[in-house]
Amino acid sequence: MPSTMLNWISPGLGDETQLVQEPKWFWKEKIGSIVDAWSVAEDFTHISDQAISRLNELTQNSAKHDGPRKVIEFNCGLVFAHKIQVGNRSFRINEKLVSIDYNRLLAARELKDEFARQVGLSRAATANKELAIAADVDLALPVYVQAREIHYFFHFMTETLPQFVTIHESGANGPITLCDLNDPPGYVMGFIRALFPDLADRVTISGRRHEVEHALIVADFEDLARTHGTIPAPRLPQKLSLRSQHPDGLIGISTMFSNSHSANLRRLAEIGREAVAEMDKRHLPKRFLISRSKAKQRKLIGEDDLLAQLRPYGFEAFIAEDHTPLEQIAAFSQAEFIVAPHGAGMTNIMFASESCHAIELTQRQYVGRARHFIRLADVARCSYEVVLCDEAGENYEMKANVGNDVAIGANAIAKITGHVAKILTEGFRPSWRLRTDNEVDRVNAARQVVGQEARRYRFFGMQRSGNHAIINWVVRNLGTESLFLNCCSARKSPYETFTQLELNGEVIPKPRQIAAGIDGLVAELEPPYSLLISYENHAPTDKNLDEISMPVYAGSDFDSNVLIYRSYLNWLASYIRLVRTRLQKKGRDSMVEEVAQVARAVSQYTEMLAPLLVENQSSSIIPVSYDKWCIDEHYRAQILEQLGLSAQDNNLGTIQGYGGGSSFNESGSAENDPERFARRHDLMQGDMIFDMFARLLDNDPVLVALHDKGVA
Known part of the structure; x- marks a missing residue:
């Protein structure tokens, strides 16, 4: 390779190339994966x-x-090029390469010393240049796509195909040339047609070298980020040893891999x-x-x-x-x-x-x-x-x-x-929930919304105890707009660990959550709004109430803590049906596994309701019986009063779809027979597993005590 070709032109940092639009951002810190390595x-x-x-x-x-881990994502964009020589897999201006994928250089650790030196020289030469933005670019200009080793599936999918994301989303509507001399494998047009059907008919494949007066190309902004922004310095790797013993008896190491990806690669996956x-x-x-x-x-x-x-x-x-x-x-x-x-x-x-x-x-x-x-x-x-x-x-x-x-x-x-x-x-690790893009600022970002809430409520309950029916009923009686974070993890920020999110009683799909971010979704609410947080299968006590929602909230930050429970037999009937349905869907119709899961849940049930046996129970926990709530309108009104709410909609509402909906009804349907709804166990009489666990009501000391107190 001639020495001149070791130099290149950075898109947007010279007269030959200009950005079609000024980027809103060059790079972002993102949440990556958890990595382990062993032998x-x-x-x-x-x-x-x-x-x-x-x-x-x-x-x-x-x-x-x-x-x-934290990783870096670089933005991408469309570039206007003047008098560019296009050819087989590369673009040049005055025999200098036009680099369109700096991320590949960032990931490559085997750069030869001379090439690495030229990288530094090129960056130094462009460090103080102004960002060049083109005016009134014709989006019907021809678009050229650099073919990065398209005969290797990995390189095609990660370096060539992502360029079509920018073409698709920028509105560029001119002919598209994929620059490669050889006949491509079938997967090339196969994936283009599958993911970009609106672009496929405009694509031709040619590596013929020729000069184009004006053209559009795609670039990522890794180099622009280094010259027009501050990127954290790469961490130096520490010494590791594959010969250290893994806790599981395997020879292993825990690893953290420092890497990055382009926004186009993430969008391609979406x-x-x-x-x-x-x-x-x-x-x-x-x-x-x-x-x-x-x-x-x-x-x-x-x-x-x-x-x-x-x-x-x-x-x-x-x-x-x-x-x-x-x-x-x-x-x-x-x-x-x-x-x-x-x-x-x-x-x-x-x-x-x-x-x-x-x-x-x-x-x-x-x-x-x-x-x-x-x-x-x-x-x-x-x-x-x-x-x-x-x-x-x-x-x-x-x-x-x-x-x-x-x-x-x-x-x-x-x-x-x-x-x-x-x-x-x-499990390999906890089930990591939706998080804000910047892990460093995630708690601070959550704290920025604190203080805008009119009321704050926390709900605790075993799965299949009617939690979502009661929470939905509370939402309908708030009198304010609301944010509901469902099934959060204890002792972690609820803004990081929720499994579902609702605005004003409407479930927000995950793609919208990711696009808007938690701060963007909160901004849609008119303050002051009400905040509701639920913790499933987690027993609240006076001792742990203060730390459950840390580091964002203390226990005193909440107006009410609600413990939702259901009589033992009704809860048992619904839970067994849930477990059975899930196992059947997974093709594991195993009675042994069903019994094991139900046994664990029964243990959690007694732990959850044990605080209700304590005399002179703290008023900081409001117990709500789902059975009574279903059949007694006056009981519902009393609970609303305890929550500081006036009755605006004291009906049962529709069955919620969380966790697959009711074990016996289709989600979204109305419950027309509250009495039968409160006696689910009648539908399971004669079931061997139900009858086996039902006998505990007469033998287990905690369940007997709960039953005598009118709880179970």
């Missing part, structure tokens, strides 16, 4: 010096999984999930091992044996080549657990949900590439583990980008399977 390798002959060194370089030590939202996915697996049985290289030696051990946990083999683009996206969007050998098949992890858990099986030649898929896990905010395995092959070094196969023997398979089983039963 099942048995042969450390080559691993000790190379793989551990690479993991030391790419990862940071984290004492424990105390939350997802567009993909939106495209398959209404798709019938029943034929696609939710737990799968990505198979490389059809791949020519980088196979997984021991794949069949691993799959045989994973099948009892609901895993299936998934071969991406056998599925359409939308089917691939759909499978990953609903995935609960993914295990995969290192390879392009894991690229679609960007379409996964936050609740997905992924494990990449790799070997020492590929550990440096873990950053690529961790970056995509950051986009999805799912959890990600890198497992270092043995290798099978004769190549000590990679040749033509290909190395040895990943190999796992019986011991490694046993460790991997055992680890998967433990995650499925105990």
Whole structure:
């Protein structure tokens, strides 16, 4: 490569290129994934010096999984270029490269010294230049898309296809040229047609080099952010050791990987999930091992044996080549657990949900590439583990980008399977809820809305105790606008940990929550509004009331604390139906598992209601019987008075849809027979599991005491 081509032109920082619009932001701090790395390798002959060194370089030590990592997202935009030479996979002006993807340089750690020096020189030369904004750009100009290795699925999906997001959302309506000389693989136009059907017919593929007077290209703003904004300095990695013992008996380390992604990559993932939202996915697996049985290289030696051990946990083999683009996206969007050998098949992890858990099986030649898929896990905010395995092959070094196969023997398979089983039963991490974009300022952002509320209420109750029916009834009687944060986590900010959010009784879809942010949604309310927070399956006591909503609220900040309960037999009937329905939907119609879940819930039920047995109970907790609430209008009026509210709508309302709605009714339907509604246990008489747990009412001391007091 000629030395002149080591220099490049930064879009928007010179006369040759101008931004079509001034960006509202260059970069944002985002919430990423939780990452772990450990080893099942048995042969450390080559691993000790190379793989551990690479993991030391790419990862940071984290004492424990105390939350997802912070990552950086760079904005993207459309660029107007003057007299640009377009060609095969690159753009030039005066034989200088026009860089459109600085994020790739940021992620690359193998830059040669000379190239790295030129990076510094280029940035220094443009550091004081004014941002160039084009005026009255014709959006019908031809658009050129830099083809970043489109013959490799990973590079096409992460570097080429995201450019179509900017074209789609900017309104550019001219012809689109994908700059590549060779015939592209079928997936190129397949994914373009699947995700950008309005653009597909305007796309042609050509790598012919020629000069264009005026054109539009897509760029991310990583370099602009470095010259026109302050980006946190990269953290220096700490020394790690794969030989330290993992708490679970595995050789392991906790890691934190510093990386970034473009806004286009995140939006591409959102567009993909939106495209398959209404798709019938029943034929696609939710737990799968990505198979490389059809791949020519980088196979997984021991794949069949691993799959045989994973099948009892609901895993299936998934071969991406056998599925359409939308089917691939759909499978990953609903995935609960993914295990995969290192390879392009894991690229679609960007379409996964936050609740997905992924494990990449790799070997020492590929550990440096873990950053690529961790970056995509950051986009999805799912959890990600890198497992270092043995290798099978004769190549000590990679040749033509290909190395040895990943190999796992019986011991490694046993460790991997055992680890998967433990995650499925105990969880890898807490279920991280929707969060504000800036983790550093999230508590302060929550505190900024404190003081705008007219009233604050907290609700506690066991699942299937009528919590949402009563909360909805309170909302209808507030006389103010309202914000309801459902099912928050104790001792954490409710603004971070809620599972659902309502404004004025209307559930706000998650895409709108993400787009607006919690502060944006609160801004839609007319102050002073009422704040309602619910804690499910968490027992309130006088001792813990002050700390439950910390660090944002103290116990004294709330006007009322409401404990919602239901008589034991009615609650038991509804809860058993709920558990049974969920197990059937998951294809696990197991009486043993049903009994285990119900037993745990009964224990929680007695713990939740035990405070009601205390004489001279504190007035800071208002107990509300769902059974009485259903059948007694005067009882409802008394509760409203205790809450400081006047009756405006004292009806039962419609059945709420939370948790799948009522165990016996369709959500949204009206309850016409309150008496029967308060005697659900009649519908479960003769059910073996119900009858077994019903007998506890005559034998368990706490339940007997609650029953004698008229509670259970």
